[in-house]
Amino acid sequence: MTMHLKLEHVETYIDQYHILQGVSFEVPKGEVTVLLGRNGAGKTTTLRTIMGLNQASKGRIEYNGEEIQGLPTYKIASKGIGYVPEDQGIFGELTVEENMKVAIKKENDETNERLEYILKLFPDLKTFWKKRGGNLSGGQKQMLSIARAYVNDNDLLLIDEPSKGLAPIVVEKVMESIQEMKEKTTIVLVEQNFIMASTIGDRFYILDDGKTVHKGNMEELKENEQLRKQYLGIA
Ligand SMILES: Nc1ncnc2c1ncn2[C@@H]1O[C@H](COP(=O)(O)OP(=O)(O)OP(=O)(O)O)[C@@H](O)[C@H]1O
Numbered sequence: 001m002t003m004h005l006k007l008e009h010v011e012t013y014i015d016q017y018h019i020l021q022g023v024s025f026e027v028p029k030g031e032v033t034v035l036l037g038r039n040g041a042g043k044t045t046t047l048r049t050i051m052g053l054n055q056a057s058k059g060r061i062e063y064n065g066e067e068i069q070g071l072p073t074y075k076i077a078s079k080g081i082g083y084v085p086e087d088q089g090i091f092g093e094l095t096v097e098e099n100m101k102v103a104i105k106k107e108n109d110e111t112n113e114r115l116e117y118i119l120k121l122f123p124d125l126k127t128f129w130k131k132r133g134g135n136l137s138g139g140q141k142q143m144l145s146i147a148r149a150y151v152n153d154n155d156l157l158l159i160d161e162p163s164k165g166l167a168p169i170v171v172e173k174v175m176e177s178i179q180e181m182k183e184k185t186t187i188v189l190v191e192q193n194f195i196m197a198s199t200i201g202d203r204f205y206i207l208d209d210g211k212t213v214h215k216g217n218m219e220e221l222k223e224n225e226q227l228r229k230q231y232l233g234i235a
């Protein structure tokens with residue numbers, strides 16, 4: 001079976017620092033694969049390396065069986081990978097509507113359908129359609145960021161810590177919507193909130209010091225308190 005996304009022994013330098021030192025994982029189509037690990041483990045760098053925002057110096061990254069490392073970011077994105085960055089990457093000066101318009105690569109029936117779907121999922125965005133991105137609440141910014149990645153004809157979404165800085169009740173809302181989007185798209189989720197990760201995730205990989213050190217089904221991690229303590233610092 002061809003994996004949707006596959007990383008093999010990926011290494012990445014940022015300046016002279018050897019940040020990723022062997023990251024390997026596989027993402028089957030239709031599933032949510034969660035990347036876990038302490039602060040500074042290399043989760044964000046891994047997503048950035050997949051998108052070509054950081055360059056892999058070694059290893060291989062395959063998307064639908066095709067090697068993508070070394071390609072420019074816009075080409076990687078145009079193959080159908082959407083990226084929701086850790087800092088959300090929305091335009092504070094633009095309205096919600098403008099943020100969505102700028103994000104849409106090619107307007108057609110399908111993007112219109114996707115837009116309709118995502119506005120149903122995040123009704124707040126519709127309510128604040130004319131409001132500037134910078135004036136939204138943290139949760140609404142997160143929803144806008146996810147909506148921007150979802151609206152295009154992507155079949156893989158990389159989402160970096162969507163719960164970061166959000167109140168628990170908002171986390172729950174974001175979690176429910178990702179849970180629903182899961183029916184429509186394959187997801188790689190970086191998430192330190194274990195409730196969110198374990199509710200949505202099908203399988204997990206743990207990164208530590210720039211290397212993947214553990215993998216398994218989410219059920220196994222739920223039952224393995226020792227592993228959670230060792231690598232995630234949570235019980
Ligand atoms: N621009 C940079 N220059 C130097 N070092 C960097 C840079 N960006 C990241 N790093 C380092 O690379 C390591 C991995 O960072 P990364 O952001 O990928 O971790 P992370 O797992 O996403 O952490 P967090 O949970 O805090 O978001 C860290 O030690 C970080 O300090």
Ligand SMILES: [Mg+2]
Nearest residue numbers: 043044045086
């Ligand atoms: Mg990060």
